[in-house]
Amino acid sequence: MNLTAGQRDALTELINIGVGHAASTLNCLINHKIRLSVPGIEIVTVENMKHNPTINAMSSAASVSMKFQGDFDGTATLMFPLESARILVGVLIDEEVDSTELDDLRSSTLAEVGNILLNGVMGSLSNMLVSKLDYSVPVYQEKWIQSMPVHQLAETVLIARAHFYIDDLCVEGNVMLFFELKAFDALIAAIDERVLA
Amino acid sequence: MKEQPTGGALSRTDQFPLLDHIGSGILAIDRDATIVLWNKNMEQWCGQSREQVLGQKLFELFPNTNADVFKIRIEQVLTGGAPVIFSAQLHHHMIPCLLPNGEYRTQLVTVTWLEDHQIALFSIMDQTEHVRLIEQYKTSARSLKAELDQRLKLENKNMQLATAIDQAGEAVVITDVDGRIEYANQSFVDQTGWPIDEIHSIDYFDVLIDKSDDNFSDQLKLSVKAEESWVGRQQLIRKSGSSFIASISIAPI
Numbered sequence: 001m002n003l004t005a006g007q008r009d010a011l012t013e014l015i016n017i018g019v020g021h022a023a024s025t026l027n028c029l030i031n032h033k034i035r036l037s038v039p040g041i042e043i044v045t046v047e048n049m050k051h052n053p054t055i056n057a058m059s060s061a062a063s064v065s066m067k068f069q070g071d072f073d074g075t076a077t078l079m080f081p082l083e084s085a086r087i088l089v090g091v092l093i094d095e096e097v098d099s100t101e102l103d104d105l106r107s108s109t110l111a112e113v114g115n116i117l118l119n120g121v122m123g124s125l126s127n128m129l130v131s132k133l134d135y136s137v138p139v140y141q142e143k144w145i146q147s148m149p150v151h152q153l154a155e156t157v158l159i160a161r162a163h164f165y166i167d168d169l170c171v172e173g174n175v176m177l178f179f180e181l182k183a184f185d186a187l188i189a190a191i192d193e194r195v196l197a
Numbered sequence: 198m199k200e201q202p203t204g205g206a207l208s209r210t211d212q213f214p215l216l217d218h219i220g221s222g223i224l225a226i227d228r229d230a231t232i233v234l235w236n237k238n239m240e241q242w243c244g245q246s247r248e249q250v251l252g253q254k255l256f257e258l259f260p261n262t263n264a265d266v267f268k269i270r271i272e273q274v275l276t277g278g279a280p281v282i283f284s285a286q287l288h289h290h291m292i293p294c295l296l297p298n299g300e301y302r303t304q305l306v307t308v309t310w311l312e313d314h315q316i317a318l319f320s321i322m323d324q325t326e327h328v329r330l331i332e333q334y335k336t337s338a339r340s341l342k343a344e345l346d347q348r349l350k351l352e353n354k355n356m357q358l359a360t361a362i363d364q365a366g367e368a369v370v371i372t373d374v375d376g377r378i379e380y381a382n383q384s385f386v387d388q389t390g391w392p393i394d395e396i397h398s399i400d401y402f403d404v405l406i407d408k409s410d411d412n413f414s415d416q417l418k419l420s421v422k423a424e425e426s427w428v429g430r431q432q433l434i435r436k437s438g439s440s441f442i443a444s445i446s447i448a449p450i
Contacts (some may be wrong), residue, residue: 028266029287066279093286103331105286105324108305112284116270119279135279137307 022120064114070133072183078114222321242294407432424449
């Protein structure tokens with residue numbers, strides 16, 4: 001789907017507002033100053049997603065997913081390359097994490113970080129849409145995104161590359177929002193009506 | 198204020214009797230943060246009965262939940278927001294539940310808004326044993342790693358020593374107490390003419406010591422068995438049958 005420059009900027013801004021809220025929440029939690037930014041977004045079809053260089057760069061990933069239903073349906077996923085996940089969790093808990101042992105406890109730490117970030121983004125979008133959504137409980141998984149059953153009904157994927165700046169460290173993850181086509185159209189229509197009008 | 202069923206309505210606890218029979222701690226609050234559900238696990242973990250807890254405000258009964266890290270996100274759920282997770286590593290616990298040893302139970306808490314019931318449901322998983330086992334595993338893993346590192350260091354050191362002995366100009370041979378050769382360095386091979394692949398099949402005292410002095414060979418064997426040292430000069434026999442005089446030092450290992 002082609003977006004106008006205005007729609008793209010508005011969507012990027014909304015997502016940045018969401019990750020800004022998430023950063024405030026994360027700052028309450030840890031001893032490090034954390035800053036989050038989403039420099040840009042991409043809109044791709046599920047079919048084309050497998051050819052996307054951002055996605056292909058992740059041979060294995062840790063992800064947190066949360067389904068949403070309401071005026072628009074879909075799945076929000078935060079996906080980290082495993083190495084980024086290891087670094088991020090290590091910084092959050094002030095402990096060096098061996099790459100081979102992203103154990104249950106650390107997985108739930110990452111699930112909480114993903115939960116905070118996705119809630120920030122989804123909160124920002126649903127506020128703008130003045131829309132009431134129901135959410136599933138976030139699920140943590142370590143597998144390749146293509147093998148996740150989350151996007152069976154989705155047709156459009158919004159990929160937002162998120163940068164986590166923690167002290168001098170920059171860790172990268174990807175926020176992916178899988179929308180059914182109608183849902184994405186509704187989102188863009190709402191942006192046209194409420195932001196760009 | 199205690200929760201009272203009104204107009205014949207069931208209390209929240211009565212509405213969800215199954216929650217008393219699951220392994221997690223369950224509590225629920227309404228939009229005003231009043232506790233409306235408290236299952237049996239919570240009673241047992243916290244030592245507070247349902248009657249004591251129902252009707253009380255969460256943020257007052259458990260003042261630690263008043264901290265921003267909890268309150269802001271719980272309030273987001275109360276306004277119909279997405280579920281929130283409070284992980285054990287970042288929070289340790291949300292609801293203080295003392296263990297017999299005086300420590301608090303480690304908890305993973307998920308808070309979900311139930312629109313149909315207008316309550317926020319807290320599902321609390323006790324991860325205390327889980328954390329203990331993971332820590333135990335990590336301690337064992339660290340200890341094994343330290344032992345492995347130490348062994349590797351020793352192996353490296355042994356390898357250095359073995360290389361030094363292998364390349365030494367003096368002949369060095371190690372035998373068992375019966376005289377069977379276990380190790381011989383290159384100099385020994387060069388001096389005696391016995392190839393390295395045959396050297397382990399020969400007996401030092403029977404094959405290499407000159408038999409013209411039977412007494413000496415037996416005495417040397419006895420010294421070795423008694424773990425005594427011996428230093429002196431002795432005639433040794435090469436594989437070819439020729440002999441040479443060697444200065445020998447024998448020491449027990």
